[in-house]
Amino acid sequence: MEDSSNKSVGIYVRVSTDEQAKEGYSISAQKEKLKAYCVSQGWASFKFYVDEGKSAKDTHRPSLELLLRHIEQGIIDTVLVYRLDRLTRSVRDLYTLLDYFDKYNAVFRSATEVYDTGSATGRLFITLVAAMAQWERENLGERVKMGQNEKARQGQFSAPAPFGFIKKGKSLVKNHEQGEILLEIIDKVKKGYSTRQIANYLDDSGILPRRGYRWHPGTILTLLKNPILYGSFRWGDEIIEDTHEGYISKDEFNHLQEILKERSIVKKRDSYSVFIFQSKIICASCGNRLASERSGYLRKKDKKYVENINYRCQTCAQNRHPSIMGSEKKFQKALVKYMQNVTPKLEPVIPEEKKHDYEKVHQKILKLEKQRKKYQKAWSLDLMTDEEFEQLMYETKKALKSAQNELAEAHSSEYQNSQIDIERAKEIVKMFNENWSVLTNEEKRSIVQELIKHINFTKEDGEIIITHIEFY
Missing domain, CATH: 3.90.1750.20 (Putative Large Serine Recombinase; Chain B, Domain 2)
Known part of the structure; x- marks a missing residue:
């Protein structure tokens, strides 16, 4: 006689969202009934394999795949389900699963149906039941589809209304x-x-x-x-x-x-389109870079496709803010106008990494000047001797001169760097004004992408006006 206490049972539980709503096949309900079934059979060792919200259309289900691996490894020797359709709804998949169980000496059981997969007759019976269930589902599906087709031919619209x-x-x-x-x-x-x-x-x-x-x-x-x-x-x-x-x-x-x-x-x-200003134009509203868009139309007089390239802020559009946009032609026109009128100015350019150091020196100078005024006031009120006053004024004067020299040298260096940048900017402007009109779009794009870091602009009465260009 078979020793039921030695069985290692894999309890497979599955429910789809629709089934749970319509038929009450909840996970907890299945687990409770299957646990009680194991107790009634004297099966002390069992483990749940749960696939929640999964369809039985195929066997690609995480917990089912884990159960099959455990059967192969010899961890599980009995598979228990609440009903056959919890395992599969496909006759082909049922054949495959039963062969798999048989290969690794695992037995299949249903808590609500009498199946014995240990004999040829039992396997035939379970296959016939599955085939009849699949036929019934497919037949019902065909009837539903025929009914939907007939309703459609009568002009009944079952989908949501379009715009x-x-x-x-x-x-x-x-x-x-x-x-x-x-x-x-x-x-x-x-x-x-x-x-x-x-x-x-x-x-x-x-x-x-x-x-x-x-x-x-x-x-x-x-x-x-x-x-x-x-x-x-x-x-x-x-x-x-x-x-x-x-x-x-x-x-x-x-x-x-x-x-x-x-x-x-x-x-x-x-x-193929060439976006000359791609990722270079800054939105005046939000500070993000404008996206490039390609569109076009078929010209009526000669049936020629005319392409338009526009630049538009997608961030403003997504946040439902009015987005400033402009065509590439308008940006080219604005760029030419800007470059014809721009005059590079000699201004010290302080690198970001040095700004903090410059600020510290500047604050030191202010502090020394403030100290000297305090010493003068204290001396005038006879709060210190002449010797003390002279010594403190000498020390602060020396420290002040040192700080001022440090700042002056730094500015001199930056002015020299600015002079180099100005000469380069002049060369860029000169080259641009001499060549832009004869360049191809590919060549224009190369120049913009290589030389320009970003472009700031505004829009007045539909006209694009470039306010600043930062070069590399």
Whole structure:
């Protein structure tokens, strides 16, 4: 007779979120019943392997994988579950698991079903039960899908309403406030605006998308390609026609798709852009660096794709602050104007690491001057002798002169360094003014990236004005 007390039982517990809500298969409930089952069988040695919130669609579950390793290592010789579907819902996976158990001499048990995997008949029976359960689930899934397909063909919209619409029962109706924005988006596409430009325009106008806090070009494109616009909707690979009132006709929708397709083809032919000022321009509002953005439009007169490069503060945009932006053309124009008018000035440039030392010397000078005034006052009030006064004034004068000389020498050195920097700045300005107009965009980018540390600017009446450039 089998000695049940020597069994080492691996209790496998699994529950998905949906099952727990619908059927009450909570982890604690399963553990309590399975522990009681072990006691009733006289199994004293058992260990729980719990996969919470995991589906049984496959065997890639952390605790199940650990259980299988322990079976292979001989730690576990019996597998116990509350019900077969806690272990798997797939006939193929069941075959694999039963073979695995058999290979390492492990027995499978269910607390609520009578299965004996120790015999061929028992293994056949458990496989048939699993096959019937899988067939029932798949058959139910097919019936549900057929019902959903039929509802879709009747014009019932089961998904959340897209931008521009609201749901009334199972039907879509226009959201007139969002509809005006939708028509404006379509109009801008026809005028040549890119999806990037439209997204920026909507963000800057304070218009929120259906979800999230900012628009993306991909969101705009998905919206423009949706047959919802002309009164139909897509269900799988099928278009269900005439389900609701649209914003444009089907012919207008098809024309819109042609514009988008033609633009994407032209864009693919020349997808390389040179961002001259990349990571160099400082936002006047928040101090972060402006991001570079590429957009474009299809020119109507010659069907040529015209590219636009803009610089825009993403930090301000994400925080829903008005973001100052400008095109690369405007920044180039502002740079030329700045370089034509800039006059390098001779100013001592004190390195950051030396500023603290200079401040200490300066404070020392102030302290000595203050001491000398105190000595003079004390001497005038006959609080010290003439000899004491002369000695203190001599000592402080000597210390003061030493500190002043130290500061003067440091400034002289920095002025010499500044002179070198000024000569270099003059060379940069001269070279720029002589060559900028004939350089390619790649060459312009190389100069900016190599010579300029950052650019500060402001914007007045739509014009970019560069206020300061720091060179390397």
